[in-house]
Amino acid sequence: MNIFLTGATGYIGSSVATQVISKGHQVYGLLRDKGKADAVKALGIIPVVRNLG
Structure with missing residues (x-):
């Protein structure tokens, strides 16, 4: 399953x-x-760099 997570750091x-x-x-x-x-890559998370503001 693909999961998108905010607050990954x-x-x-x-x-x-x-x-x-x-x-x-x-x-x-x-x-x-x-x-x-x-x-976050070191943790196995795929980074998505964006600013929601």
């Missing part, structure tokens, strides 16, 4: 993402800061 968002990834799902994470893309 936060404590709760990254924790939820790693649990979901461990169950075999693919997670796309919303990021506002392009500089954090490498950190």
Whole structure:
């Protein structure tokens, strides 16, 4: 299953993402800061850099 997650760089968002990834799902994470893309990639999250504001 593909999952889109906001708050992927936060404590709760990254924790939820790693649990979901461990169950075999693919997670796309919303990021506002392009500089954090490498950190979420390391967790297995596919970064989506956008600003919703």
